[in-house]
Amino acid sequence: MSTGMTPDAITALSGEGYSRRNFFRSAGALIVSFSIAGSMEQASGQTASGFPTPTIPNNQVDSWIAIGGDDSVTAYAGKCDFGQGFRTVQHQLVAEELGVPLERVKMIICDTAMCPDQGVSSGSQGHPTQFGTGALRAALATAREALVRLASEQLGLPVDQLMVENGIVYSRADRTNNVSYGKLIGGKKINLTLNTRAVPKNPATYTVLGKSVPRYDVPPKATGEFEYVHNVRLPAMIHGKVVRPPAVGAKVVSVDESSVRTLPGNVKVIVRRDFVAVAADTQWEAMQAAEKLVVRWTAGDRLPDQQTLYANMRRMPSRDAYTVVADDVDEKLKAAAQTFKATYFHPFQMHGSLGTSCAVADVKGTGANTTATVWSASQGIYPQRDSLALILGTAKENIRCIFVEGSGCYGLNGADTVAYDAAVISQATGRAVRVQYSRKDEMTAAESFGPAYVIDLTAGVDAGGQMTAWNYESWTFNKGNRPNATTPGNIYSGGLLGFAAPAVNPTMTPTRPAAFNNNGNVASAYGTGCVGGSCGSTGNVQSERVLTRTIASPFYTGPLRSPNRLQNTFANESFIDEIAAALKVDPVVYRLRHLVDSRLIDVLNGAARGAKWDTRPSPKPGNAKTGVVTGRGIAIVLYEGNNGYGGLVAEVSVDQGSGKVTVTKLVCSNDSGPISNPDGLRAQLEGGALQGMSRAMYEEVKWDATSLTSVDWRRFPVFKFGDPLPVVESVLIDRPDQPHMGAGETIITVVAAAIANAIFDATGARIREVPFTPERVLATLAARA
Amino acid sequence: MAEVVLNVNGGDNAVEVDPDSPLLYVLMDAYGLKGPKFGCGLAQCGACTVLMDGEPYRSCTLPVSEAKGKIVTLEGLGTMENPHPIQKAFIDEQALQCGFCISGPVLYGKAFIDKNPGASEAQIQEALGGLLCRCYAHPRMLKALVRYAKEVKA
Ligand code: FES
Ligand code: FES
Numbered sequence: 001m002s003t004g005m006t007p008d009a010i011t012a013l014s015g016e017g018y019s020r021r022n023f024f025r026s027a028g029a030l031i032v033s034f035s036i037a038g039s040m041e042q043a044s045g046q047t048a049s050g051f052p053t054p055t056i057p058n059n060q061v062d063s064w065i066a067i068g069g070d071d072s073v074t075a076y077a078g079k080c081d082f083g084q085g086f087r088t089v090q091h092q093l094v095a096e097e098l099g100v101p102l103e104r105v106k107m108i109i110c111d112t113a114m115c116p117d118q119g120v121s122s123g124s125q126g127h128p129t130q131f132g133t134g135a136l137r138a139a140l141a142t143a144r145e146a147l148v149r150l151a152s153e154q155l156g157l158p159v160d161q162l163m164v165e166n167g168i169v170y171s172r173a174d175r176t177n178n179v180s181y182g183k184l185i186g187g188k189k190i191n192l193t194l195n196t197r198a199v200p201k202n203p204a205t206y207t208v209l210g211k212s213v214p215r216y217d218v219p220p221k222a223t224g225e226f227e228y229v230h231n232v233r234l235p236a237m238i239h240g241k242v243v244r245p246p247a248v249g250a251k252v253v254s255v256d257e258s259s260v261r262t263l264p265g266n267v268k269v270i271v272r273r274d275f276v277a278v279a280a281d282t283q284w285e286a287m288q289a290a291e292k293l294v295v296r297w298t299a300g301d302r303l304p305d306q307q308t309l310y311a312n313m314r315r316m317p318s319r320d321a322y323t324v325v326a327d328d329v330d331e332k333l334k335a336a337a338q339t340f341k342a343t344y345f346h347p348f349q350m351h352g353s354l355g356t357s358c359a360v361a362d363v364k365g366t367g368a369n370t371t372a373t374v375w376s377a378s379q380g381i382y383p384q385r386d387s388l389a390l391i392l393g394t395a396k397e398n399i400r401c402i403f404v405e406g407s408g409c410y411g412l413n414g415a416d417t418v419a420y421d422a423a424v425i426s427q428a429t430g431r432a433v434r435v436q437y438s439r440k441d442e443m444t445a446a447e448s449f450g451p452a453y454v455i456d457l458t459a460g461v462d463a464g465g466q467m468t469a470w471n472y473e474s475w476t477f478n479k480g481n482r483p484n485a486t487t488p489g490n491i492y493s494g495g496l497l498g499f500a501a502p503a504v505n506p507t508m509t510p511t512r513p514a515a516f517n518n519n520g521n522v523a524s525a526y527g528t529g530c531v532g533g534s535c536g537s538t539g540n541v542q543s544e545r546v547l548t549r550t551i552a553s554p555f556y557t558g559p560l561r562s563p564n565r566l567q568n569t570f571a572n573e574s575f576i577d578e579i580a581a582a583l584k585v586d587p588v589v590y591r592l593r594h595l596v597d598s599r600l601i602d603v604l605n606g607a608a609r610g611a612k613w614d615t616r617p618s619p620k621p622g623n624a625k626t627g628v629v630t631g632r633g634i635a636i637v638l639y640e641g642n643n644g645y646g647g648l649v650a651e652v653s654v655d656q657g658s659g660k661v662t663v664t665k666l667v668c669s670n671d672s673g674p675i676s677n678p679d680g681l682r683a684q685l686e687g688g689a690l691q692g693m694s695r696a697m698y699e700e701v702k703w704d705a706t707s708l709t710s711v712d713w714r715r716f717p718v719f720k721f722g723d724p725l726p727v728v729e730s731v732l733i734d735r736p737d738q739p740h741m742g743a744g745e746t747i748i749t750v751v752a753a754a755i756a757n758a759i760f761d762a763t764g765a766r767i768r769e770v771p772f773t774p775e776r777v778l779a780t781l782a783a784r785a
Numbered sequence: 786m787a788e789v790v791l792n793v794n795g796g797d798n799a800v801e802v803d804p805d806s807p808l809l810y811v812l813m814d815a816y817g818l819k820g821p822k823f824g825c826g827l828a829q830c831g832a833c834t835v836l837m838d839g840e841p842y843r844s845c846t847l848p849v850s851e852a853k854g855k856i857v858t859l860e861g862l863g864t865m866e867n868p869h870p871i872q873k874a875f876i877d878e879q880a881l882q883c884g885f886c887i888s889g890p891v892l893y894g895k896a897f898i899d900k901n902p903g904a905s906e907a908q909i910q911e912a913l914g915g916l917l918c919r920c921y922a923h924p925r926m927l928k929a930l931v932r933y934a935k936e937v938k939a
Contacts, residue, residue: 083882083884083920084882354918408920719919725910
């Protein structure tokens with residue numbers, strides 16, 4: 001049973017230096033790699049017998065799967081797991097596609113020295129990638145086809161008369177005529193290149209996938225045996241604590257090392273440009289030293305006034321880009337029987353991981369001989385390795401980043417920046433170093449926030465109420481993003497170390513798209529998405545113009561679960577609801593009039609049916625203007641324009657005296673292609689629904705003239721235990737005949753809009769600003785017509 | 786520095802620590818325990834929860850010098866091979882995602898339910914009041930706790 005850390009990470013910890021080389025040397029094996037050059041092909045020509053001399057350098061890690069002559073099955077994957085259960089699904093995929101028992105599968109995931117570089121594990125891409133072209137499933141199909149071919153030779157039967165079960169190839173006619181994978185491989189070395197044309201199993205025939213296999217990580221987590229990155233301990237390891245600037249953008253003037261000289265714990269002070277940290281023998285000693293260290297800082301940046309932020313965003317210089325632009329939008333709006341206009345506001349939000357970010361680094365040597373091993377919970381250990389090369393001044397080949405799960409991250413939280421911190425302190429002290437942030441560091445000086453948005457929407461309808469034109473214009477912020485080989489300045493500590501975040505260069509005229517790409521869900525589901533003559537979206541409104549203006553941000557920004565898609569969908573899915581209400585048409589019926597994509601239609605109907613939707617226009621007839629009233633709202637999305645269909649009905653009760661909104665029920669509807677693990681999928685939908693509710697109802701990053709003031713859970717309130725918990729239900733739509741899509745972000749994307757629409761249904765008051773705090777709801781009620 | 790003797794998960798063990806240090810760091814670093822975790826250090830989340838003589842405490846703000854009685858952490862309840870019934874309920878309900886928060890719901894839940902066998906979901910919710918789970922596995926956690934409450938009553 002997995003304890004969370006890969007076996008290799010554990011061995012590396014205990015210093016045994018496990019390498020793939022040893023594995024390959026030990027016995028016969030069939031190996032599937034990206035390219036034959038990266039496998040053992042060359043070497044097998046060099047030696048006449050037995051296993052070749054070691055030829056796989058530690059950095060040659062493009063192999064996916066190794067099946068041993070002893071029947072062992074080891075799969076390597078570069079898509080990690082953060083508690084969603086994707087480790088378990090990948091085990092299921094290996095067992096299914098190879099036809100071996102689940103228990104036999106060993107997986108090594110996300111270790112830059114061991115696993116194929118699959119970039120970043122994010123954007124709900126795990127599922128579509130591993131089941132897609134040229135990745136894990138294709139490697140497995142390549143292996144199975146080769147083994148069945150070998151068996152065909154050995155058993156003297158054509159391939160179509162063979163079947164695989166439990167790692168044994170049988171004659172269909174005579175089960176006593178069989179041979180196991182291990183026997184087929186024996187002591188041989190078989191190298192295969194991943195064959196993108198290998199035919200994977202038909203999902204309709206799955207027996208392991210599609211089942212609710214319990215997650216491997218739950219028992220160790222429930223019993224306290226799980227190894228998180230926070231539990232990595234190296235011999236002679238010391239503890240680092242960062243000392244961050246008190247004001248945003250402040251720079252170091254001076255550091256008084258004598259202020260901590262007499263403290264216990266062999267305190268060391270590390271200063272590199274504006275990066276300041278201490279290290280000591282224990283966490284507690286390091287915390288004391290970090291608190292006592294006297295540092296003088298410059299005043300820092302003047303932050304934009306939060307009260308007037310949304311109004312001022314419109315005046316700031318911006319980088320502008322169309323997602324889609326039809327030339328007749330103004331004309332169509334002018335000709336419309338009726339036009340509608342509304343503006344939506346979304347604040348900066350943070351990941352707010354439950355555990356603060358942590359990393360362990362062991363940097364050795366100097367100059368070009370610097371080597372480093374980093375244990376990190378990052379979603380992107382490959383780009384982390386590449387960017388650390390610049391920070392440590394060594395080649396990326398000298399750096400190994402090993403993924404070890406941390407606290408749920410939901411995107412670009414502090415995991416990468418804390419890895420920089422640990423590596424820099426380790427390099428400066430020559431010791432293995434563990435760094436875990438304080439709560440305040442995590443919230444104010446590590447995170448890349450989800451950016452604020454102001455979104456203007458305009459639409460025109462004809463005399464029959466059909467939409468004829470849709471105009472979207474938004475203002476949002478950017479500073480940095482995920483780091484990569486050339487941009488360590490994309491995240492917080494990179495900035496302190498002197499690497500700048502790429503500038504947001506204002507444009508004179510907006511750039512035009514070459515093709516329709518709705519990855520950010522900027523365009524609504526109701527447009528045709530026509531660019532350059534080809535149309536790629538889910539609706540029937542031809543005349544659309546979608547323009548995003550990006551402004552330089554005062555804070556680091558980056559992917560936060562459903563980045564930009566959530567903010568955009570809040571606006572788009574609220575706006576269609578406003579139009580439906582004005583036209584006195586039921587919100588589901590009105591959406592259906594503008595949709596052409598049958599799967600999106602099914603998800604919409606699925607949510608409505610699941611919630612026993614009462615078909616009628618909003619607001620709900622008969623609700624009083626005082627007291628407690630109830631209502632329901634709906635919202636849908638095709639996530640990233642092509643990666644998972646989600647729909648949600650929210651039911652709320654609104655206390656019109658206090659402005660307090662209680663979400664009483666959330667009914668999710670989801671279609672992400674073939675379902676790999678139904679219970680795991682349900683868990684994703686439930687978590688997404690409730691996290692989305694917390695973001696919609698509570699979460700907003702706040703600041704004053706110089707500093708972020710959302711420093712802890714009291715000053716950044718979120719939904720907690722004890723707050724009224726809605727009933728959460730899920731309608732799962734299985735599509736064994738369709739490609740695999742993501743499911744981690746479909747539902748969270750639609751929560752804010754569904755709740756806002758439900759509040760309107762209950763009260764007739766339209767709330768257009770997140771979060772829906774009681775004060776804001778009261779103000780909205782007071783302004784209602 | 787001073788020698789402190791703590792009874793942790795059934796054994797008396799002496800450690801050399803700063804008596805002002807919160808119990809959490811002693812459990813994590815001196816005892817090498819993985820159950821209690823650092824989430825906030827401010828008694829705001831519950832990730833660091835331990836039981837002291839059966840009562841839940843947030844070890845991140847409790848000076849080690851004030852720790853007394855029998856201290857039980859998540860790993861003191863049971864093991865993967867032999868999980869405590871409350872842990873088994875969480876496993877059966879698949880009631881966690883990242884699991885970083887888990888000491889809070891499990892140990893607050895256990896302390897409350899052991900004293901109130903057969904407690905209702907609403908009562909359990911209240912007993913967990915203020916705990917955080919940022920993955921929002923709340924519905925499954927409550928299901929697991931209600932299951933455990935039924936078992937304790939039976
Ligand atoms: S870490 Fe102790 S309550 Fe948060
Ligand atoms: S399971 Fe991740 S914080 Fe609770």
